[in-house]
Amino acid sequence: MTNNLRFKTSKFIDETYRVSFKFNNKTYYGFKGDTLASALLANGIHLVGRSFKYHRPRGIMTSGSEEPNAIIQLHDNSSRTEPNVRATEVEIYEGLVASSQNCWPSVNFDIGGINNLLSPILPAGFYYKTFMWPASFWEKYEYFIRKSAGLGKSPKVADPDIYEHKYIHCDVLVIGAGISGIMAAKMAAKNGFKTLLVDEKSYLGGSSIYDNSEFSKINNQITSSWLEKEINEISKLENLEIKIRTSVAAFHGYNFLLARENLTDHLPINQRENKVRQRLLKIRAKKVITATGSIERPLIFDNNDRPGILLSSAIKKYIDLYGVACGENNVLFTNNDTAYETAMSLIQRGIKINAIIDNREQIDSKISYEVEKNNIKIYKGYTVVDTYGYRRINKISIMKLSKDGQTVIGDKTKLNCDCLGVSGGWTPAVHLFTQSGGKLKFREEDQVFIPDVYPSDQISIGSCNGDFGLEEIIKNTLSSIKKFLDIDNSEYKTVETISGLNQSKRNIWLLPSDKSIGKTKSFVDYQNDATAKDIKLALREGFRSIEHVKRYTTTGMGTDQGKLGNMHALGIISETAGTKMGEHGTTTFRPPYTPLTFGTIVGRNVGEFFDIFRRTPIHDWHVANKAEFENVGQWKRAWYYPKDNENMHQAVQRESKAARDSAGILDASTLGKIDIQGTDASEFLNRVYTNAWSKLAVGKCRYGLMLNEDGMVYDDGVTTRLDENHYIMTTTTGGAANVLGKLEDYLQTEWPELDVYLSSVTDHYATISVCGPNSKKIVSKVIPDLDLSDEKFPHMSFKNAKIDNIKCRVMRISFTGEHSYEINIQANYGKSVWEKCMEAGKDFNITPYGTETMHLLRAEKGFIIVGQDTDATMTPIDLQMDWIVSKKKFDFIGKRSLYRSDTIREDRKQLVGLLTENPEEVLEEGAQIVADIKKTPIEMLGHVTSSYYSPNLKKSIALGVVKGGKNMFGQKLIIPMENKNINVTVADPVFLDKEGERLNAKL
Amino acid sequence: MFLINCPFCGEREQSEFKAGGEAHIVRPKQPTELSDDEWAEYLFMRKNIKGIQFERWNHVHGCRKWFNMVRDTSNDQIKAVYKMGEKPPVK
C-alpha cells in the first residue's frame, strides 16, 4: 500500500507514539490522536462496510458523528463487543480490535452483494409489499431477512464495565465548543454564570481549530491561533467546567438534558481497570446555549456512494487535523465555496487535485481565484453524472448543467480520481433544538431550516443557527449572547475578521443525469439504502407526509437518523410534489442524538440494584431456613419452606395440614399498616369503608372492605380501634402505598374539615401470625402475662402486652379460620420474637408457612384475595359479601355506584366455589368456564381465580367468577382445556367450617 | 421533564410528582340523590384540552400534598400552581 498518505504536519498527531490495532483480522498502525477512520485512511483503506439492503461496498464518508457508512463492530468476541460504532468517533488505542458489519464472508467479497444486482426488484416498501401476505409465511421470511440484514452482533455475556449517572445543575450550559461555543462560554463564565461547556470531540475548538488558511483570520491572526489563545484563557476560568468526549443525547423540556461522558474508551484496555467507562449526565440548566454547528450536505447523483467518496470538509479535516490524505488524485464536486477551502489544504501539501466540478456558472470569491491560480481546472456549471469503480472509486463522468439545472446537456467527460470530495452546502444541526420542542423556519435563500421559536430559556448560535460566514458567526454570537445573558460586558473589544469565502450556492436537491431516474442509484440515505428513486416512488404511490415517506422508504431511520440526507429527502419531495419546503413537515429528530449503550442508560442499577426489593425484619431467618421466596410488590416474601427434597406441592400440603392440626406461623410483616388518629377518625373510616365503624368499641377489631368511587373492590384488611381517636388499619401487601395515597387524597381534597392524621407505619412493625389449635398454648408461653381466655380476649379483639419488657400489640384475628393471634412488635425485635415463638412451639410441631399455604388456607375458608379473586370489575355484591355493605350509612366511597344500572345486573360475574367431578383434579388458575361446548362460538361464563388441592378436605377446591353464579349452586359447568374437558359443580365458596367451629372452639 | 414549583416545598423535579387528573371536580355532597347519568358525569367524564388545562398534582415523593396546576398542554408550560381550596388564578 502507498506510504505517502501521511503528512507529518499535524500537531494533533503524536508521531512518537505508534499504536497498533486490528481491523478485519489484519494488523495496522496509526498514531496517538488518530481515530479509527483516520488510521484506516492513512493505510489506504476506504472500504469498511456493506450497505444494509443492497450490500453495496461502502467507505468512510465523514469525519464525525454523522457517519452513515463506517459502522463497525468493536472488540471482537469479547464481553465488551459493541455493534454500530462509528469508526469516525473511535480514538485508537493499543490493542484495538474492530471489524466490518453486515457482510459475509468478508467485506471484500460479500454474498449479499447479489441484492445489488437484484435491486430493480427491491424497490421502496419491498419488504412490506412482498412479505406481508400470507401472514403465516412471515416467520419464514423473517428468518432470511434477518440473516442477510443484521447490523452487528450484541454481546452474549454481561457487560464488565462500570457506568454511572450524575446530576449537574448549572446556570448556563453551552453545547459545542466550536468558535461560537468557546466565545459564549467565556462570556457567561466571566460574567458570573456557573457554566458548563461540553463537546463530543476529544479536543476543543471545532473545525476552526485546524483552520490554518490565510483566507480565514480573526484580528489579523490565523483563525486557529486566535482560537488556541481563547481556549487557553477559558481553561483557567474558575466558573467554567469543560467536558470533552461528552455528547448531548437528549434535550428535554424545561432545559433538562442528558449527555454521555466518555471516560475510558480512548485508553489502552489495561488502563481502564476499575474506572467508570461512561457517565450519563443529567443536566438541569437555567439557560442553554446550543452551538452544535452544522453538517455538510452530500450531493445526490448516480452512484454517489462508492468508497472514496467523502464530504469535502471531511477530506480537509483528515489532512489538516490528522495529516492524512484521503486520496492521491482528488476531484472535488461542489455547489458552494467550502470545497475551495479543502482544495487549499490539499494544495498546501502538494496533493494532486485533478479537477473541481462546480454546479455554479459564476464563482466569485478570493479563495476560488487563488485555487484557479494554482492551475486547478474548474468545471463551472457542471455536474457529476456517474461514478465508476467497485471497491473504490476510480473514475467519474461529468456533464454540463442546463440553465435551470433540471437536465444535463452536451458531451460526457470522464475524469480519473481515487477520491471524490462532495459539498452540497451546510445543514444547521438543529436536532437538539427540535428535541426540546423548538419550532423551525425555512430560509429560502440558502435552503436551510433554522431555529425560530424557542420553547425554553435557550438560544442557538453559530452555524446551527444558520450563520455560516466567519464574520457573521462572530458578530451574531457577540450580540445575541449579550442579549441572552443580559450582560453589558461582552469580554471582547473589537473582533475583526477576514474571510476569502463567499456564501453563494446553487442548490439542486437531486442532480440531473443523462439516464432515466429508474436506472439511477442516487442515495439519499446511505445507511438504509434509500434512493431518490424510492422517494419518488413513494410519492407516486400516494404518500405525502414526510413521516409516511420516511417510514415507507426507511429514509432517516438508521442509527444515524439520516443526519446527512434528510434535507435532500425533503427537497426531493417538495420538488416532485411541487410544494414549498417545510409544507410536508420536517422530520422529527428523536433522542438520542447518537446511540447510547445500555450500560450508560442503566448506570449503577444493575444486578440486585436493577429492581429494588424490601425484606421483612425476619427475612434472614427465612433465608437460613431455606425458604423459597416470592415477589409481592417490592417485597420478598417467604413462599414455602421445603424440607428435605420436598417440591412446592409437597411442602405446601405439609404446611397446610400442620397449621390446622396443631400450629402454624406466618411472617405477615409486609401487610400495609396505616396509623389513623384524630377526633374524626371514626367518621373517616365510615366514609372510606363499606361497613359501619362508629360503634366499634375500643380494643376491638373489624374487617373492612374499601371500594373505588366506581363501586369496585379496591382493598381489604382488619382495622383495630386502639383508643377513642386512634386506629391502626391494615391493608393488602401490594395495596399499601396506593391505599395511603387514596386516603390522603380524600382527606386533603374532599374532606379537609375532618380532623384526621395518617402515617404509614408498615416498616415500623414486624407482624407474626400464630394459628392453629395449639396457638393459644404457644402464645401463652411467649407472653405469659397476657390473659388469653375467651372472656378476656375474644376473637376480633386486641390487647397491649409486653415481651421481655418490649411493648407489643396482640390481635386475635384470623385469615385461616383457625384460632390465631397476630403479634405486632417494633421491627427490630421481630426476628427474636419469631424465634421465641418457634422455641415455644417446638413441642407442638409449630410449622412456618409461606404465602402459598396462606393462600390455600384462606381459600378453604372462601376468603378472597383482592387482586387475585377480584379485578377492577368486582363489587362486594358480586363477591357475595352483601353483609359487609352498610344499608344505613348515608354515604361511603363507592356507595352510589352499587346501584347503577350496570352494577345491579343479575348476570354480572359473581364469586363462586368450584368442585371438580374428579376430586384429584386441580384446575388451572385463569382457565375459562363455560356451560355449553357444542354451540359455537362457545360462550365464556367466567374464569378460575384460585385453585388448590386441599389436604384438609382431601379434595381439589377452587374459586372462580361466573356470570350469574350466585344462583347456580349445584349446577354443572365445563372447563375446557387443551386436551380435555373438566366437569365441575358450582358450590358455596366456603369449603371448610362454615359454622366457625374451629375459630370458636374452647381451647 | 418538568420543574414543578410545589406550593409547599418549592421547585422540584417532575419525577417527585404524580399527576392526578382534572382539577376542580367536586364530589357531590349527596350522591344518593343523583341520577345514574349525573353520577356518571362526576365519575367518568373528564376534559382533555389542547391548551390551558387545570390539573391536580401530588408531591408524592416529597411533602405528599395535593395541589392544583394550570398547564398549557400544547407546550407543557406551567402557568401557575396553587393550593387546594384556593381559587384558580385569573388569566
Ligand SMILES: [Zn+2]
Ligand atoms: Zn411539596
